[in-house]
Structures are given as structure tokens and as C-alpha cells.
Amino acid sequence: MNSPIKVGVLGARGRMGSEAVRAVGEAPDTELVAAINREDGLTGLLDGGAQVAVDLTHPDAVLDNIRFCVEHGIHVVVGTSGLGTPELATVRSWLADRPEVGVLVAPNFAIGAVLSMRFAELAAKFFESVEIVELHHPKKADAPSGTAARTAQVIAQARAEAGLGEVPDATTKELDGARGADVDGVRVHSVRMTGLVAHQEVLFGTEGETLTIRHDSYDRRSFMPGVLLSIREVGSRPGLTVGLDALLGI
Numbered sequence: 001m002n003s004p005i006k007v008g009v010l011g012a013r014g015r016m017g018s019e020a021v022r023a024v025g026e027a028p029d030t031e032l033v034a035a036i037n038r039e040d041g042l043t044g045l046l047d048g049g050a051q052v053a054v055d056l057t058h059p060d061a062v063l064d065n066i067r068f069c070v071e072h073g074i075h076v077v078v079g080t081s082g083l084g085t086p087e088l089a090t091v092r093s094w095l096a097d098r099p100e101v102g103v104l105v106a107p108n109f110a111i112g113a114v115l116s117m118r119f120a121e122l123a124a125k126f127f128e129s130v131e132i133v134e135l136h137h138p139k140k141a142d143a144p145s146g147t148a149a150r151t152a153q154v155i156a157q158a159r160a161e162a163g164l165g166e167v168p169d170a171t172t173k174e175l176d177g178a179r180g181a182d183v184d185g186v187r188v189h190s191v192r193m194t195g196l197v198a199h200q201e202v203l204f205g206t207e208g209e210t211l212t213i214r215h216d217s218y219d220r221r222s223f224m225p226g227v228l229l230s231i232r233e234v235g236s237r238p239g240l241t242v243g244l245d246a247l248l249g250i
């Protein structure tokens, strides 16, 4: 048997980080060598000999963490949200100097969520209307969610490829925010509510029918198979990978 993959978790005492620490500790082929919190230095990754770092911190911290890891030849699995197109371009530029390093950015680790994004991408060209409602726990720092932003992007791309124009909307007078955020031409509505974990509905409409694609994570354990899969795969996927689609073969 190969020796276990040495893993460092950044944001280790957070809601996701603590689950990841447990999952990495329990899996037979991964070994937790660093559990790093906000006040700890990233050099703990080097001290522990981490081969893969899993970032589950905060949108304000994630880019610096990725840079450190890439510069030190550590593969990174990024669960933290907030990386848009410009930030991904920055990561690509760092990777140009370290082409052997893999960075895997996962907007959502839950298998159902990955599938729901793919289903939405497939459905997009058949419906003139589309809106996204994402619903999360009230401690979430960012809105819209990374998953919703990614879903809107793939839908917008599919619409453009199919030659669909703007989503119809006659609104000329609105209270600020009433129509949600505009992400690449797709309206995204963010709900924050005690009792929720992570949920999303993609609503499609055309003449006489609608289609709703809904995914619910009721427990953060739902993210762990995707976290472990990413840890196992990132080392053999140099460069930047966005999403788990390729890992799942979809």
C-alpha cells in the first residue's frame, strides 16, 4: 500500500475545517499532519511535511494561503468561497512558475450539488427564463454563495453558446435588491436563515412549464466524500482545476 497522503487543514477549528480534520484523520489513505488556525503560521504545513493543503478559511484569507502553498510546492484543495474570474487568473499566473503543483477549487464538495450544477448547465439552453435561489445558515460571510455564482456562470455560458438572449424581465421600478444580484445576467437571490445549512434551487421557465433543480446539504458531512476525493486527486492534476466534474467523470 502507498504511504498515506500528508494533509494540512487551514481553518481547522471552523465548521468545515473541523469536519475535514475528522475525515482526514479517519480515512486510511490520508494523514493529518497540520491543523492550522487563524493565529498559527502557515509554516506548520512545512513543519508537518504536508503534500496537500485544504483551505476552509475565509474569502479574505484564501488567496494568500494559495500563494504560500504554490510557492512551497504544496498542492491545494480550495473549499473557501469568493474566488471569482480575476482571482482564478491570479492563481493561474502563480502556477505558471510552479507547473507541477495542482490547485483544485471546489465551489461545492457535495456530490449532489456538483450534479445539480451539471443538470442546470444541461437544462439552460431549453428555457428562456432562469433564476437561482440559494439558502444558507446565517453565519455565512459571503453572498451570493460560491455555488450560486458558479451555477450562474455555467448557465450563462450555456445560454450564450445556444444563442439565447437576455432573460425576459420588464422591471423598470424596483426597491434596491428586490430582483437579487445579477451574476452574468442570471438573477441570484440569497436567503440567510437559522436552521439551514446549504441549499440551492435553480428555477427554469418557458411557455407553459417550469423546471426546478434543488439540492440540500443538511449536514456538513455531505461535503466530506468530495473533500477526500479532491485530496486524493489534486496531486495528479497539475495546474488549476475548477469544480469536481472531471474527478467524477461528468
Ligand SMILES: NC(=O)C1=CN([C@@H]2O[C@H](COP(=O)(O)OP(=O)(O)OC[C@H]3O[C@@H](n4cnc5c(N)ncnc54)[C@H](OP(=O)(O)O)[C@@H]3O)[C@@H](O)[C@H]2O)C=CC1
Residues within 6 Å of the ligand: 010, 011, 012, 013, 014, 015, 016, 017, 037, 038, 039, 056, 057, 058, 059, 060, 061, 078, 079, 080, 081, 082, 106, 107, 108, 109, 110, 146, 223
Ligand atoms: N466548497 C464547499 O463545499 C464548502 C465551502 N465552504 C466554504 O468554506 C469556508 C469556511 O466555511 P465555514 O467552515 O462555514 O466557516 P467558519 O467561519 O466556521 O470557519 C472558518 C475558519 O477559518 C478561520 N479564518 C477566518 N479568517 C481567517 C484568516 N484571515 N486567516 C486564517 N484563518 C481564518 C476561522 O478562524 P476563527 O475561528 O479564528 O474565526 C475559522 O476557524 C467559507 O468560505 C465557506 O463558504 C463551506 C462549506 C462547503
Ligand SMILES: O=C(O)C1=N[C@H](C(=O)O)C[C@H](O)C1
Residues within 6 Å of the ligand: 081, 107, 108, 109, 136, 140, 141, 144, 145, 146, 147, 148, 197, 198, 199
Ligand atoms: O458557507 C457555506 O456553508 C457553504 N459555502 C459554499 C458556497 O459558498 O457555495 C458551499 C456550500 O454552499 C456551503
